[in-house]
Amino acid sequence: MYRNSNIILTFIGLLLAASQISVMPEAKCVNAVSGEPNEISTSCLTDNRVSNVRSRIVRMEVTAYCPCSRCCGKWADGVTASGHKIQRGDKFVAADIKFPFGTMMIVPGYAEGKKVKVLDRGGAITGNKIDVFFSDHKIALVWGRKDIDVEIFE
Numbered sequence: 001m002y003r004n005s006n007i008i009l010t011f012i013g014l015l016l017a018a019s020q021i022s023v024m025p026e027a028k029c030v031n032a033v034s035g036e037p038n039e040i041s042t043s044c045l046t047d048n049r050v051s052n053v054r055s056r057i058v059r060m061e062v063t064a065y066c067p068c069s070r071c072c073g074k075w076a077d078g079v080t081a082s083g084h085k086i087q088r089g090d091k092f093v094a095a096d097i098k099f100p101f102g103t104m105m106i107v108p109g110y111a112e113g114k115k116v117k118v119l120d121r122g123g124a125i126t127g128n129k130i131d132v133f134f135s136d137h138k139i140a141l142v143w144g145r146k147d148i149d150v151e152i153f154e
């Protein structure tokens with residue numbers, strides 16, 4: 001009798017050990033499809049390297065602009081610094097030269113959370129400041145200035 005209960009206790013102990021393993025927190029990863037800004041862990045970076053999609057989250061000061069002369073001054077010629085010809089409804093960002101043209105970013109609240117490219121520069125757009133592009137000056141004004149976590153794909 002004593003012997004049997006000892007076996008049961010050992011079995012329960014094994015069960016507990018097993019359940020503790022499964023309860024261990026999973027490494028959160030950036031979802032490249034939905035672009036949901038989850039926190040990045042070391043294992044996540046490893047995972048992303050395998051699929052060749054690496055991203056990081058950077059808190060940025062995000063302002064907005066349009067192609068008008070009030071926003072762009074003498075540069076209001078309808079062509080971005082990268083040579084992109086602006087079309088109505090375009091979604092892209094202006095960023096510091098440390099982000100090469102074509103760098104993909106997800107700016108929450110902009111372009112329905114889809115990836116947009118860095119296609120422009122701006123005199124005041126340095127460091128961790130970016131400018132999101134809107135076709136319409138009034139809409140750019142509504143955006144104002146936001147400090148948000150931007151996902152950057154490199």
Ligand SMILES: [Zn+2]
Pocket residue numbers: 065066067068069070071072136137140
């Ligand atoms: Zn404007």
